[in-house]
Amino acid sequence: MLRILSFMIVLLALALPGRAQARDITIDLTDPIVSITTGFTGTDLLLYGAVKQAGDLVVVIRGPARDEVVRRKEKVLGIWVNRDELVFDKVPSYYRIASNRPLNEFMNPTDADRLQIGLDNLDLRAKVSGKLLPEAPYEFREGLIRNLQRIGLYMTKPDNVVFLSEQLFRTRLRFPANVSVGTFTIEVYLFRDNKLQSTATTLLTVRKFGVEAQVYDLAHRYSLAYGVLAVIIAVVAGWAANAAFRKG
């Protein structure tokens, strides 16, 4: 179902810029779904595809957006305490770029800014009591990005897109264990002669699966039942431990 949906979106994206450019880029993932199971320690996916005519490629992956609080510590009476805080609106929970060569060699800054390619070009908006600020304070914005880089959710340097021939390309996408669940968008931009030629989009779903999903679901949807169950498990385990070691 999702595969069909993402395929349709790819088709739609290709169809929109004009018939002449249709199917300039075709892309697919080795798996459109990442399942977080008990043994999940992160995963690698392969994005592969073909372009009709050679050019330069940029792949941009964004995780589901969420509001993030950024807090700044200050020293109070010798202890580091959280003081000022700022909420950022709809921050991508994951952001990664891959390209076949350094971006500045084939992309002009205007395009990079417009398409939000590169950490400096991300449109991160802070909000105060529900209202968006025109410009987020620089330190907080940098603090947010730095923290997300440290936990591996934002890229620190672009990944490689490898051309296997003039037309065929592939890139490896890394998703760490702390990746959030939801829908990820993967956009591929094709540049030729420093100009954007065409784009392609596909979707990726990250979800919890199996026991992990059931535990998480129960904890969030039936939290009272979950709490009571947790206590019952503990009581039974405690009693069993006592019984087991009394005999031994």
Add this chain to the structure above:
Amino acid sequence: MDIYLPIAEMSVNVFAIFGMGAGVGFLSGLFGVGGGFLMTPLLIFTGIPPAVAVATEANQIVAASVSGVLAHWKRGNVDLKMGMVLLIGGVFGSSVGVWLFTVLRELGQVDLVIKLCYVVFLSIIGFLMLAESMRAMMARKRDIPLRQHSHNWMHGLPFKMRFRRSRLYISALLPLAVGVFVGLLAAIMGVGGGFVMVPAMIYLLGMPTSVVVGTSLFQIIFVTANVTVLQSVTNQTVDVVLALILLFGGVIGAQFGARFGGRIRGEQLRGMLALIVLAVCAKLTYDLVATPLDVFSIGLAGH
């Protein structure tokens, strides 16, 4: 072998967590303490979010206390009436504690308050134990009999109640207040509170030492169960997978600890425990005082 914790939303090594459970279990079996006050800081040191560490540890203590109380119950070392009064206070105190915890979490100050509580209590308990065990060791050398403490200043309080098993006739307000205070600590620090409860029972209430541990364990079951349910409902921070791994490690470690403990003298044991407590306390203090890696930190809005 790595395992993904569904609530903490991170991947951890099963053997590392199991080993921590076993290690703290060993110490708790050795010293006859709950171990929550060591386990929660250890979980925080390994990178488990403090909110998850505190709530999950409460869940694990339920199991540890059930396991422990059964032996005391068989020997008749549980003062049920005293336990009930303590737990009424404890349930109230821990409910207030979870509410306070939620408010602090929204303000972004919960990590700080947890660590500060630990620093304050661990340093007090650590130094008191160290001083006490040193005095006992010296007294043993010089053959001086130890003085028995008896604080009778609170005998004027109203609502007197008779506690037969403890051979006490004291105001019910006293155990009630002790229960409230320990409940509050249990909710915020993710501990059973035995390290505060036991001295309070002996020195403040004047209970005979034979019933102290059993009665304390009895009321800890209900207080930590209350914390587990309330944390689940308000913060969704109880990770049963994490709790189960800790539990298995803890149960096995405690058995070895208890056997090993028989070979060492009491005051030496307490001296060693005091040093461990002070070491954990020193590490927490260092984390609060040292310049952080990054003065900026992030969290999800509304959490």
